[in-house]
Amino acid sequence: MVARIVTGKSIKGAVNYNEEKVRKGLATLIGAQGYTASPEHLTFKGRLLRLERLAAGNSRAKTNCVHISLNFEPAEKLSDEKMTQIAERYMQGIGLGAQPFLVYRHTDAGHPHMHIVTTNIQSDGQRISLHNIGKEKSEPIRKEIEQRFGLVPSEGREKDSPYLKPADLEAASYGKSGTKKAISNIVRTVVREYNFTTLAELNAVLRSFNVVADRGEPDSKMFAAKGLCYFITDAKGNKVGVPIKASAIYSKPTLPSLEEKFVKNAEQRWRFKTPLKNAIDKAVTEVKDADKLVAALKADNIDVVFRRNPERIYGVTFVDHRSMSVFNGSDLGKNYSAAQLLARLTTDDKELRSEIQKNKVLSEKAFEKIDFDLGIAATIGQLYNQGLRLLHGNSDAESFTVGSKESPEFSYVTVPQHIEKYFRLHLTAGLINGINELAKLTLPGAFLAAPFLNSIKILLEAQQQDIAFYVSKRPKRKRKR
Incomplete structure (x- = not known):
């Protein structure tokens, strides 16, 4: 069993999401814990009001809605009764068993799964803490339930599990369904389920469902006011129909709200970085053009969106x-930038392996000769004087790589760990970029001469001044009396 917990502040949105599935015949309400009537005798209003009234008891709480999905292996046959028993035990285990909650069985995917909607606001207005609920409460009870109910264990299977995808979404089609309803369902699901850090990244997902988020023209009043609308798009990606304001959607996916998610998502998504890079690397070794790469990765459930202008892919x-x-x-x-990716696609795999091996040998010999006691500027000078270059990723969390200035950058090799630590003490991604710009203006063999070394020292001093300025401008904490 795999459990996913999503918290928010729109109980109506969570209930409506499930009720819409019920109206389409893709879900059934099988449980209503803490309600005075049985599920079949509850109206939509009755299901919703019980939770909304509790949530209204604490107007200061930023989070008052808990939306959970419990997913099971496709081969498992679970009755409605067994599902409700699992739901009740799970809710007890995570500390929400005394709260009223609704249990919906969904049939819109190839595996059995259910959704549970509740609130963490108690009858006295007190808030039940959801901090670390996944690690500290959900994981232990998940394992217990697997044993108690004889379920297929999901330990170590989460990353590869085919049922961790969001519920199957139908792409919006202008004129075939209500514009607001279609856009709302897609936007709420994508915003809730996906880790994106910019509006462009969000649109990369939305466009696959024929929806796009639009801020208006840069000189428009809507853009200046941080407004946001959502459109349905046609097969060519053109906006059609009437736009829906972000504030008109239940979950309120406005730009300020999305910007808060950008920050949270940036912290969460990096653990998925390495598996994605591995999948891309594998595909690049098997294909030799951009269209085949797109097809190969799509078969692995990864969409590749190339951004193009009339002249090139950029x-x-x-x-x-x-x-x-x-x-x-x-x-x-x-x-993995567009330019480097296309270069890798046109490079013979045997040639690439040869370049990587060459850079490995060159860098090992170079590091053996370098006298690190002379300081970081001289270290860089000695390295560059041997025909090598140092590279760094866009983030300071990236590793340093090194290779011949004549080699393509994607054939560079990671520096040894002890040297990586040394570089991290002195160098940043921005500083490396500055040094490489200086290197383009320096003649071969002149990297140990005063002009190059002094320029590096100036860059280092500027970096230290920037850090000192930042620290001095940080607001001082007021002492508690």
């Missing part, structure tokens, strides 16, 4: 539906 975004995370190519590292 960017790429990866939508990993396995981990529900979106990455701009350069965020994964230099080797």
